[in-house]
Amino acid sequence: xxxxxxxxxxxxxxxxxxxxxxxxxxxxxxxxxxxxxxxxxxxxxxxxxxxxxxxxxxxxxxxxxxxxxxxxxxxxxxxxxxxxxxxxxxxxxxxxxxxxxxxxxxxxxxxxxxxxxxxxxxxxxxxxxxxxxxxxxxxxxxxxxxxxxxxxxxxxxxxxxxxxxxxxxxxxxxxxxxxxxxxxxxxxxxxx
Amino acid sequence: xxxxxxxxxxxxxxxxxxxxxxxxxxxxxxxxxxxxxxxxxxxxxxxxxxxxxxxxxxxxxxxxxxxxxxxxxxxxxxxxxx
Numbered sequence: 001x002x003x004x005x006x007x008x009x010x011x012x013x014x015x016x017x018x019x020x021x022x023x024x025x026x027x028x029x030x031x032x033x034x035x036x037x038x039x040x041x042x043x044x045x046x047x048x049x050x051x052x053x054x055x056x057x058x059x060x061x062x063x064x065x066x067x068x069x070x071x072x073x074x075x076x077x078x079x080x081x082x083x084x085x086x087x088x089x090x091x092x093x094x095x096x097x098x099x100x101x102x103x104x105x106x107x108x109x110x111x112x113x114x115x116x117x118x119x120x121x122x123x124x125x126x127x128x129x130x131x132x133x134x135x136x137x138x139x140x141x142x143x144x145x146x147x148x149x150x151x152x153x154x155x156x157x158x159x160x161x162x163x164x165x166x167x168x169x170x171x172x173x174x175x176x177x178x179x180x181x182x183x184x185x186x187x188x189x190x191x192x
Numbered sequence: 193x194x195x196x197x198x199x200x201x202x203x204x205x206x207x208x209x210x211x212x213x214x215x216x217x218x219x220x221x222x223x224x225x226x227x228x229x230x231x232x233x234x235x236x237x238x239x240x241x242x243x244x245x246x247x248x249x250x251x252x253x254x255x256x257x258x259x260x261x262x263x264x265x266x267x268x269x270x271x272x273x274x
Contacts, residue, residue: 038249058249059243059246060250062236062237062238063239065235066208077239078236084205085205085218086250086253
């Protein structure tokens with residue numbers, strides 16, 4: 001059986017690792033999508049959204065009274081970005097393990113051709129490369145006889161914010177707005 | 193590494209009077225109207241009309257979470273340690 005058309009071992013090993021990297025990137029994008037869809041108003045136009053512009057922050061307003069130095073109470077309004085009140089689903093992969101069997105279907109050893117590294121100068125062909133072609137055989141645990149099985153265990157934990165998200169939230173933090181409103185004397189001041 | 197100003201999942205904001213972290217969850221915000229700072233006692237009153245768009249979004253978000261939670265099998269249905 002000629003297995004040289006089967007994938008190389010390093011390709012098979014890299015596939016789940018590359019999938020893990022892609023999964024983490026997709027998770028970060030999902031977090032960003034969550035923040036923008038829940039915490040921000042839609043952009044005014046489709047063109048603006050296509051240009052990557054973000055809508056205005058959705059704000060929650062609170063009123064409170066603050067005592068001034070002269071004893072009067074000042075009604076103030078504080079606006080807090082909605083996203084500051086949400087528990088953000090930040091997940092990181094803590095560890096992952098992949099377990100699967102491979103069957104070696106072809107072994108090819110090749111010596112690299114002398115390589116020209118400069119005009120008139122070649123690198124000698126001392127490096128021998130071994131290509132391992134492999135197939136993933138079906139296992140006894142497979143639901144169908146022709147399906148290979150890869151066992152995947154993934155542990156994820158609530159993680160730290162990626163730096164980019166921290167920068168975004170720091171922008172949110174600076175978006176806290178306090179506005180002064182009407183003033184009136186305190187009760188103590190009224191009585192005097 | 194950047195300093196994370198949002199420990200504990202990002203919920204909260206600094207109290208406008210004393211700067212102490214004002215912890216307030218989405219569920220608390222939807223259920224209540226007045227909230228006290230645990231450090232200085234400042235009372236924040238939710239301006240419901242002014243906050244209506246954000247509160248509606250928040251309510252929709254909470255309802256989605258409840259729906260998802262309802263579809264997830266409870267821990268009691270999984271294998272119990274002997």
